[in-house]
Amino acid sequence: MSNLAGKANAMTLITPIDGPVMALINKTIFFFLGTKLFSSKLKGLLTLSMIHYARWVIVSARDFPRLSQSQPAEDLDYSYMLFFSNFNGSWAQYVDSFSAAIPDGLDGLWWRNVGWPQSVPEQPFHRYVTDNQLWTSHYYSAYPMAASNDVKSAKNVKDKLRQFIGDSERDDSDAFLTRYNRLLKSLHHDLGQMAPTPIVSLAAQAVEERRRTDGRANA
Amino acid sequence: MANENGNAYALTTLCPLLEVSGEDTSPAALIRDRLHRVNTGASSPMAKVPNVYFCRFLILDDVIYESKPHHLEHLQSQYLVFEASLHGQLAPYLKGMWEQAQPFVRSMWQFCVGFSEVNDAASFTAYIQKCQVKTTFFFNGSTDEPLAEQLKSLYLKQEFSKFAYAHQGWSGKDLQAAFKDFIARVEPENLARPTWRAGATDLKGVVIP
Numbered sequence: 229m230s231n232l233a234g235k236a237n238a239m240t241l242i243t244p245i246d247g248p249v250m251a252l253i254n255k256t257i258f259f260f261l262g263t264k265l266f267s268s269k270l271k272g273l274l275t276l277s278m279i280h281y282a283r284w285v286i287v288s289a290r291d292f293p294r295l296s297q298s299q300p301a302e303d304l305d306y307s308y309m310l311f312f313s314n315f316n317g318s319w320a321q322y323v324d325s326f327s328a329a330i331p332d333g334l335d336g337l338w339w340r341n342v343g344w345p346q347s348v349p350e351q352p353f354h355r356y357v358t359d360n361q362l363w364t365s366h367y368y369s370a371y372p373m374a375a376s377n378d379v380k381s382a383k384n385v386k387d388k389l390r391q392f393i394g395d396s397e398r399d400d401s402d403a404f405l406t407r408y409n410r411l412l413k414s415l416h417h418d419l420g421q422m423a424p425t426p427i428v429s430l431a432a433q434a435v436e437e438r439r440r441t442d443g444r445a446n447a
Numbered sequence: 448m449a450n451e452n453g454n455a456y457a458l459t460t461l462c463p464l465l466e467v468s469g470e471d472t473s474p475a476a477l478i479r480d481r482l483h484r485v486n487t488g489a490s491s492p493m494a495k496v497p498n499v500y501f502c503r504f505l506i507l508d509d510v511i512y513e514s515k516p517h518h519l520e521h522l523q524s525q526y527l528v529f530e531a532s533l534h535g536q537l538a539p540y541l542k543g544m545w546e547q548a549q550p551f552v553r554s555m556w557q558f559c560v561g562f563s564e565v566n567d568a569a570s571f572t573a574y575i576q577k578c579q580v581k582t583t584f585f586f587n588g589s590t591d592e593p594l595a596e597q598l599k600s601l602y603l604k605q606e607f608s609k610f611a612y613a614h615q616g617w618s619g620k621d622l623q624a625a626f627k628d629f630i631a632r633v634e635p636e637n638l639a640r641p642t643w644r645a646g647a648t649d650l651k652g653v654v655i656p
Contacts, residue, residue: 240505242510280589291581292524292526295463303520304520310528312503368502370594380589382597383592385607408619419608
């Protein structure tokens with residue numbers, strides 16, 4: 229069991245919402261967040277830059293897939309919000325960053341979810357997240373050595389490098405050097421080598437060690 | 448559509464489990480056990496599936512009780528939760544998943560209601576679409592490029608960072624010649640190779656030469 233895949237950390241939460249009206253209100257909040265007028269409310273999430281991809285999914289009883297008549301239909305009074313995040317860093321770094329940087333945003337995203345304690349102070353907030361978290365059994369990242377910022381900066385490096393190759397094709401050596409230095413200056417936020425993640429969970433590290441040992445033993 | 452954000456797609460599925468497995472262990476316990484044994488990183492079966500950025504598997508046993516004064520309720524079924532953040536459209540992705548990871552797919556979904564009718568890419572796609580729940584809001588804090596572009600970009604970032612570090616203070620003439628060799632080696636337009644290997648967790652095996 230692991231919520232970790234290198235630098236990526238998987239958080240899965242399930243939180244109840246009290247009834248269809250409240251679920252509709254929450255869906256409406258998300259709808260407006262998806263419009264240009266209100267998308268600036270997510271600026272805090274972008275600024276923190278810890279998330280690769282995240283999603284919120286609100287389901288009521290009738291939304292749970294029922295694939296056979298023999299499968300009992302769900303009978304739930306609450307609606308439920310599922311939250312899936314792929315982020316960088318440790319659980320505590322993630323939860324604390326959001327609580328400290330965008331408390332109002334969090335209170336809006338989990339608006340009146342049952343038992344939601346508000347994102348500040350941190351202790352009740354931590355308890356709520358822990359109590360409502362589900363553990364991942366298999367987690368996969370296509371680039372475990374890259375943080376979200378690495379993926380974005382890599383795109384910038386690739387785009388500017390390709391542009392530079394074309395632009396510098398006919399340069400003499402002096403013009404090339406000038407253009408090259410300009411390229412480096414424009415990429416100084418984006419360059420830097422990636423490496424395996426530092427250990428953020430001793431338990432996960434122990435599992436990895438055990439896998440390696442078992443792998444050697446079975447080889 | 449809330450499942451999409453640009454060219455990125457959020458797939459969320461809740462696949463109901465059968466009540467019994469036919470073995471002496473419950474479907475949930477069997478699936479968990481199998482998931483825990485699956486290789487991780489570049490050896491994960493999902494590393495072969497095109498255009499998946501991230502994915503996870505877990506079992507939803509029940510909903511969570513928030514204690515009094517709220518009331519207690521239970522799910523009628525357990526669910527295998529499979530969610531993926533991917534590039535492009537759902538149907539080609541699921542076709543690729545079936546083609547590249549069929550033994551894994553069969554093993555994980557074996558104890559799910561309705562999966563016994565799945566026998567090819569088309570029926571797998573139809574099955575997953577029946578289990579799909581609509582995303583309310585999808586946040587993309589990364590890029591929505593094809594995975595091959597992302598992996599090539601990461602390779603170029605890594606290699607160009609090394610190049611820039613190693614060639615500080617060089618003359619224009621020498622630098623221009625070294626850069627020409629560098630471009631011939633890294634092939635920026637070739638997405639197939641050299642590039643980064645999907646799922647690689649250490650520098651030793653990350654480059655596909």
